[in-house]
Amino acid sequence: MKKLLALILASAMVLTMLAVPAFAEEAEAPAEEIVMHEGVTAEGEGTVFNIYAWNEEFKGFFEKYYQVPEGVTVNWIIVPSDGGAYQNALDEALLNQENASADDKVDMFLAEADYILKYTGSELTQDVGALGVTDFSNAYEYTVQAASDANGVVKGVSFQCCPSALIYRRSIAKDVLGTDDPAEVQEALSDWDKFAAVADQAKEKGYYMTASFAATYRPFSNNASTPWVVDGALQIPAEVQQWIDLTDSMMEKEESLTSGIWEDECTAQMFAEGKTMCYFGPAWYFNFSMGNAQDPEKGCPGDWAICEGPMAHFWGGTWILAPAGTDNPTMVADVMNTFINDEAVCEELVVNEAQFSNNQAVNGKFAEDPAFGVEFLGGQNATAVFVEMAKNIKFENGTIYDQLCNEGLQNNLQDFYRGGSTKDEALANFYKYINESYPEVVTP
Amino acid sequence: MNTNTVNSKKAIAQLTIVRIIVYIILAILTILCLFSFYMLIINSTRSNGELQGGFTLIPSTHFIQNLVNAWNDSSINIPRGMLNSFLIAALSAICATYFSALTAYGIHAYNFRGKKFAYWFILAIMVIPSQVAASGFVQICYKFGLTNNYLMLILPGIASPVVFFYMKQYMEAVLPMEIVEAARVDGSNEFFTFNRVILPMLKPALAVQLIFTFVASWNNYFLPSLLLTKSELKTVPIMIAQLRSADYSKFDMGKVYMFILLAILPVVIVYLILNRNIIKGVTSGSVKG
């Protein structure tokens, strides 16, 4: 009996394996006319170009828009980020860079804002200016700041810019503020006092201002005026303290739910019957992560709009960095220049890939274009909003401790907001968490 | 007489209550165990959007869609990954059990100087978490250019103190030295004795350890994720992690659940094949039948 079951399972598996490629054939996309950048390399440089990444996003762009120079093979080393595997594998490879054979050397790697400082601040990356990437006039300031070390030496570039907007429900805004016009809504929400006041109004009408206690965290933390760790001691930046105070008050008045940003309770509010007015997020958030709002039956596409909100900030984005010891310096510089300075390629990114490119001139063109509206946002031109906002984004006062400080504080405060601990306990737990992760950091 | 019947009635009632409690606990445990499988199957029928909408016990209709999506995902190659994982898992399970049994036999059956030391040394290794050694191992692999080499994932399995210890305990319980001596007198050399006489006697223990090491290797993510960087060499857990860390435009939990569902099938099959021996192996060992 059991053997029979095993046999059935085994044959079912084999059959599925054989059967599925049959439908795989049908899904060939028709070839479109796309602009490609002609890649260049130099005589005597490596023939294998190794790129480390944790997913295939950049690989997709690279393969579509960058014509690899003849004689060079691009080798993608994709290590998933789960369990820190990406950084571990990358670290091993970078530390071994000197001994690695030319074909095994890391020539380029990707990093996120959360841990980019670890690499830009070390000897493992090199000055891209020396390689020939010198024109940052069209790139957004914060993307350059993020890729620079403490002395301002630029170690990489970003191929995308992720300004994060305040995303609001038009119908609720009308009910609460009497208007859903982005300019007027922006006027009503242009600073945090106004934001708190609108939250009170929304509450009166039976709405939530935000669906997650952490929705407003990023604007504050992005704009912190002091680093998390000063002279070896942990110090909550004033802006983050301001967020705590705001959130405490909103929680007390029940103007927000206690769930996390990615939790079901928060995303369920995106359905048409949801009662939440504001979300915060960049283009990728409303394009790909607000699936419930886009649901044709239960969602409410078109009932949304964006404005800058109280503070300009960014969320996400990927940087390409140049490791020290690459044997393809010319091509490294060429790739970087392509994704920030080749306007044709940047335009393709905006049009085909729903990216907000890291080229101000290109983005400016689309901001002017009345035909470039987003259906989900009721036809609003999102690029126009982002173009304005992106100029004000800062990437300052970063430390290598930021990621855990941000996570630790939010997680422990969530426990407090849910009634699992007192505020003092929550803060004590946060300090303890930091102590355990970074024994060298002095906590209050 | 009277009190006797009362007592026995009481005893029967007590027994019934105990039985009911035991069955309830067993039922709860069974449900807990099966629940995750049920959820996995349910989730594999739901689209990414539905999955974001929250938790439900009712299956949806996207099973085939998810299967096609997972199958067609350009970042992974499911049959290749399954084959890779199976190759590594099967070989390391065979190496680990065979060589651990061999080691255990060596320590069990022979007398030599330092035998005790060897035994305790191996046991001492057991208490060191393998992760401690792993980072050093990874560095060595990078230094000597041994990444992307399956042998680096298979061979270290040979040194499995836990499997060794299990085998040693099992041998102490079921393996009389006279059998070995009988084989010697019968004209069998030592390796032949081990392979033809001892190994068959260890079948239940081998089956248990084969499935354990197979599953451990099949699920292993940490080392393969660091050592395998070539996409054609990747194993199932890396591919699952890759789906999970896909960028927002490709992110689809439906695919992830579908792949997990496919990924557990081989384990289930291996288990069913070895099942009879496993139950024997878990129950025997202490009592010689």
Next chain:
Amino acid sequence: MARVILKDIKKIYPMSGDQKKKKAKGKKTEHKTGNLQITDKGVVAVQAFNLDIADKEFIVLVGPSGCGKSTTLRMIAGLEDISEGDLYIDDELMNGVAPKDRDIAMVFQNYALYPHMSVYDNMAFSLKLKHMDKKEIDVKVREAAEILGITEYLDRKPKALSGGQRQRVAIGRAIVRNPKVFLMDEPLSNLDAKLRNQMRAEILKLRQKINTTFIYVTHDQTEAMTLGDRIVIMKDGYIQQIGTPQQVFDHPANLFVAGFIGSPQMNMMDGRLIKKDGKYAVELPGTTVVLSEEKQARLAANDVAEQEVIVGVRPEHVILTDSGYRGTVEVSELMGSSMHVHLTDVHGKDMVVILNDKKDFDKFTTGAQIDLTFTPDVVHVFDRTTQKNLEW
């Protein structure tokens, strides 16, 4: 043709804590180490063992637990190293030869059958290892199975057999090989009493059929007496006596052999050896026995002086008399054709008397007083200090 010679063979287990116990593989040596000689090199389990075993002889090694009999057998088999001395099989030195090359077969106490193989495969195993022709193997296995009456079980696994059947398979596995020497290590001690008697008879029959050299280890003196051409009695690693069953029964070399062989045990009494009118006699409280001519001669040859001795008399050699060595009946067991009378505290010793005359039986109720004397030709005298038989 298989003559086995053991020359000055010694087994010394090096001392090193409990490792020694493991090496001894034995419950047997473990708790008995106390009596074994301990030298600088270690525990001596077998002391200078000298034995010349003739072709086709049936030798039984017998002795209590820990006497070294199994160790000796295992040394012959090659399962234990020989610490000192030489072992010859057919005049070939075997010390360093592997078991498989000694042309021996061995039957183990717990059968040691290969549990995953059928009876047939168990028996064919050694022949297959010799790369013997399949047909030939089949003939041999079936022949052996026939001899042992296990033909119908050939397809079964050992698990499905009873103890006696398993023992037969173990023997069958040994006899298919036609070995020069057939070693048996307590083959019957795992069987129940009835089966043991039956198998004992079968081993005798078997011996006639296969006619080779047997070396058989047992702790049971009845097995030793009934099976052996010659018996080797061992204790604490030393050979006590080698001889035919009759010899060791009639002329025990020392007190130990006298006590070990024969059941019920020989009675031991404190007495005095005296010379009376130039003749040796033993003086016991209440009776004096003048020894037989034969014994006189032996004692005289040894020039034995008058001395305090231990007097040994087997229970069946006791004679009732009116006035003599007196004891009180504690309990009497009627065995049918004979009666075992247990006497308590006869001058400080307990005694057993076997009576064969039915008309005496009802006299010996508990508490009755009886007087005894002894047949002159079966009284043994042992030195008090050396415990040796003074006739030797």
